[in-house]
Amino acid sequence: KTAYEIKECDWSSDVCSSDLELFKASELILQNAVFDIDFIRDANIPVSWSSIKHDTMILHSYLSPELPHNLCFITSLYGTTPFWKNTLQDRKGSILDMRERELYTYNARDTVTLHQILKPMIQEAKELDVYSIYQKEGMQMLKPVRQMEQVGILLSQTQLKKWKKSLLKEKQELDEALKEISNLPDEFNFNSDDDLRYFLFGIIPAKFDKLKDFDKKKPGTQVYNDLTALKKVRDQVEHLIQLRTYHGVRTKKSKKLSVGKEGLLSLQIFLNNRLETLSKLVHPKLDETEAIKRLQKFIALLQLRSPIEKLVSTFTDFPVDKSNRVHSHYSIIGTVTKRLSSSKPNLQQLPKKRLDMRKIFIAPKGSVLLSADYSNLEVRVLAYMTKDQVLIDAFNQGKNIHDINTRMAFNIEPDDPLWELARRAAKIFFFGGISFGGGDRTIHQKVVLEVPELNLTFSAYQKMRSNWLQKHPAYSEWKSQIEQTVLKTRMLRDAFKRIRIFYGHPKDIIKAGLNLPIQGTASGIINSAMIEIDKQIDEKTLNSQLIMQIHDQLVYEVPLEELKIMKKLVKEKMEKPIIINGQSVSFPIDIEVGVNLGELK
Numbered sequence: 001k002t003a004y005e006i007k008e009c010d011w012s013s014d015v016c017s018s019d020l021e022l023f024k025a026s027e028l029i030l031q032n033a034v035f036d037i038d039f040i041r042d043a044n045i046p047v048s049w050s051s052i053k054h055d056t057m058i059l060h061s062y063l064s065p066e067l068p069h070n071l072c073f074i075t076s077l078y079g080t081t082p083f084w085k086n087t088l089q090d091r092k093g094s095i096l097d098m099r100e101r102e103l104y105t106y107n108a109r110d111t112v113t114l115h116q117i118l119k120p121m122i123q124e125a126k127e128l129d130v131y132s133i134y135q136k137e138g139m140q141m142l143k144p145v146r147q148m149e150q151v152g153i154l155l156s157q158t159q160l161k162k163w164k165k166s167l168l169k170e171k172q173e174l175d176e177a178l179k180e181i182s183n184l185p186d187e188f189n190f191n192s193d194d195d196l197r198y199f200l201f202g203i204i205p206a207k208f209d210k211l212k213d214f215d216k217k218k219p220g221t222q223v224y225n226d227l228t229a230l231k232k233v234r235d236q237v238e239h240l241i242q243l244r245t246y247h248g249v250r251t252k253k254s255k256k257l258s259v260g261k262e263g264l265l266s267l268q269i270f271l272n273n274r275l276e277t278l279s280k281l282v283h284p285k286l287d288e289t290e291a292i293k294r295l296q297k298f299i300a301l302l303q304l305r306s307p308i309e310k311l312v313s314t315f316t317d318f319p320v321d322k323s324n325r326v327h328s329h330y331s332i333i334g335t336v337t338k339r340l341s342s343s344k345p346n347l348q349q350l351p352k353k354r355l356d357m358r359k360i361f362i363a364p365k366g367s368v369l370l371s372a373d374y375s376n377l378e379v380r381v382l383a384y385m386t387k388d389q390v391l392i393d394a395f396n397q398g399k400n401i402h403d404i405n406t407r408m409a410f411n412i413e414p415d416d417p418l419w420e421l422a423r424r425a426a427k428i429f430f431f432g433g434i435s436f437g438g439g440d441r442t443i444h445q446k447v448v449l450e451v452p453e454l455n456l457t458f459s460a461y462q463k464m465r466s467n468w469l470q471k472h473p474a475y476s477e478w479k480s481q482i483e484q485t486v487l488k489t490r491m492l493r494d495a496f497k498r499i500r501i502f503y504g505h506p507k508d509i510i511k512a513g514l515n516l517p518i519q520g521t522a523s524g525i526i527n528s529a530m531i532e533i534d535k536q537i538d539e540k541t542l543n544s545q546l547i548m549q550i551h552d553q554l555v556y557e558v559p560l561e562e563l564k565i566m567k568k569l570v571k572e573k574m575e576k577p578i579i580i581n582g583q584s585v586s587f588p589i590d591i592e593v594g595v596n597l598g599e600l601k
Contacts (some may be wrong), residue, residue: 004070006167054207056114058332059121060136064452065336065500071113080114084109130499137496137527138332138573139177144534144546145330145340151348152325153547155318156596164316166356173285174305181298185236187229190305195233196259200267200295201246202239205255240298241291261306264299264451271296280577307351315357317559319346326361330549336500337516340549348550350597356384361558370544370563371592371600372570376401378435378522380587384580385495386478387518390471405430409468421454425464433465434475436515472555479514486513494520496528496578525587526552529574536569555597567591 057069061514067073071084078407088107088210091098175190182199189195194205211231217224249258249265257263271292278289318326326345335339350358363369379401383391394404406412407428412419425447432438432446444461447454458462469476486492486509490502500516504510530549545564548555554574558566571591577584592600 004296017320035313051103055142056118056121058138058142059118059125059134061338062130062498063121063125063515064126064278065338069333071110074121075113075117077117078120079113081109081113081116109533113530120480121381128499129497133463137338137524137531140531141332141527146548147534148546149327149330151545151547152327153361153555153557154322155324155326155361156362157318157324159362159596160316160318163357164312165361166314167308167316167447171305172309175299178298178301178305179429181294181301182240183238185232187232188237189233190258190302191309193229193256193259197257199237199239201243205299208234239357240295241288243267243270261303261449262445264303265445268296269448271299285426304431311351311357314345315350327547335523336492336512337519337523338498338527339519339551342525342549347548350550354597357598359596361598362596365593367557367559368563368593368595369547369597369600370556370558370566370570371553371594371597372556372574372589373592374522374526374574375590377525377552377587377589378518380520380585381495381521381525382435382475384583384585385506385521386475387581388472388474388478390474402430405468407472409464411467418454423452424451425454425456429461429465429468434468435518436511438511482513482517483510486510492516495578496521496524498524522552525578526554526574528578529576530554532573532576533570536573538571540565544568563593567593571574 055072056074060067060074062070072083072285075081076083084106087098087102088095088378092495093204095103122131125134149218157344178184178190179186179188184199188199194207198205207230211234213225214227215233217227217253246257246267249263250256251258251260252548258266264311273290275292278284278292326347328342330404331341332338333345334343338349361369369519377397380395381392383395390404391401394401401413402423404425406419409426409429410418414420416422428450429443431445433440440459440462444458447456447461484491486502487506490509492513493498493499493503494517497521500512502512526549530546533554536542542554542561542562542565544558546554547557554570556570558564559596571589574589575586577586579585594600
């Protein structure tokens with residue numbers, strides 16, 4: 001069969017060529033694919049079936065960022081081949097047990113679909129004016145991203161053991177403090193939602209049904225020991241207070257009372273209101289008041305424990321290669337705004353404030369880590385996208401934007417006793433409610449959760465929000481225009497002309513619409529810088545290597561003799577001006593250097 005005949009084959013039938021001919025046809029189709037092969041070669045990207053398949057998914061992510069980026073789904077939009085993945089999905093046993101004919105057919109169909117879909121995809125990308133940004137950004141990101149994955153970042157096993165030991169001690173101390181307050185038995189599991197619901201609300205978990213056959217179990221067996229521990233939880237847990245009138249937040253799936261962040265926040269508000277009621281009684285109920293205060297202390301410690309538990313489960317065990325390097329997977333199609341996503345492990349979730357944890361990632365001998373981080377990138381992008389002169393002037397004059405927001409939102413000065421609390425609240429409001437378009441109720445809850453000492457009521461939050469908006473008419477006008485456009489067309493572009501088509505409820509697409517121009521433009525800025533720096537490293541034949549991208553931060557492993565060159569190079573490329581609303585804008589970076597991620601200066 002010729003490649004053309006295979007391409008035009010009726011794949012709904014079982015009429016196929018011989019195994020060998022089918023395999024050869026797959027290769028022929030690849031060699032004669034309508035994809036822009038010359039461009040791939042110019043970009044120094046190896047041509048293979050898998051790379052073209054991946055590039056197809058990247059192209060689709062520029063056409064329809066919201067939709068799934070897998071070959072079957074894309075083929076259903078642009079191709080004619082019926083669903084064929086069930087060959088592998090419905091198999092019994094190992095893929096090695098499949099007949100060769102089935103495997104060749106499966107491979108050929110994968111190849112044929114690429115031949116079918118690429119031409120109409122490229123045509124549509126050109127019509128939508130996104131093919132150029134796909135070439136300049138999507139394709140050019142492949143090399144530095146792949147290199148970043150392959151190089152990885154060096155991990156110190158000594159520092160990791162030290163960090164883990166310290167963290168486990170911290171967790172143990174919190175567990176002991178929680179048990180002391182509540183008189184809970186050692187068998188109580190703070191990670192179990194059922195155990196917490198039993199202690200807080202008296203809700204009996206279904207697992208207690210296992211105790212019906214307890215007397216029939218043989219002592220000394222594992223089953224007997226497990227049931228003994230369960231029995232202690234059932235019999236020894238004492239409820240600090242009966243919360244019969246509490247009707248708080250429930251989980252979406254099980255509809256049970258939530259003991260997560262939102263659930264505990266709701267419970268805190270309920271307890272505060274109950275304390276206020278008790279304080280107004282002529283004959284206050286001292287026992288209940290004391291019990292509520294103990295429960296509040298318990299909840300406060302529990303909220304401290306939750307992030308510690310996450311750190312233990314997520315950041316105390318990393319997969320490493322023979323040279324003790326951690327290799328994260330970075331996806332170019334992982335987000336709708338074209339920010340890279342990280343997984344296995346997710347290095348973009350490294351806690352900023354835990355410098356002791358970050359010390360486990362180190363530079364090899366003779367090198368240092370160079371971190372280049374944009375200063376308030378998304379806030380600056382917002383200022384220029386919305387033409388908000390108040391924000392622009394603040395940046396041009398070197399003023400602290402969060403101080404200005406606090407003054408405008410709360411009408412107070414730094415000498416006010418509530419300044420620090422109000423400043424924290426203003427940051428949450430600005431990033432959540434302004435930069436990301438979050439709803440009032442959601443952002444108010446976050447403020448209450450993060451800054452409970454401020455005792456900010458919802459009406460006070462609304463007043464604070466109104467104060468800020470009145471002093472930023474340009475933002476309000478931009479916000480109104482975005483809302484109208486996204487509801488009318490369900491389509492927006494960022495400063496780099498990336499397109500996003502919105503699906504779903506109007507409320508949801510308005511929030512996403514307010515977020516796209518800001519985060520999409522910010523991601524374009526750092527992606528462009530990453531590409532330009534990579535090209536310069538190659539041109540200058542430097543040995544420095546990109547090892548991490550964390551949102552608005554690039555981290556390089558730099559030999560000491562190249563440090564001066566890299567500092568200049570990184571600053572030049574990352575602060576290269578871009579055009580926003582017809583204005584040339586440069587975004588400043590902070591450069592830090594250190595022997596590990598926790599000691600950057």
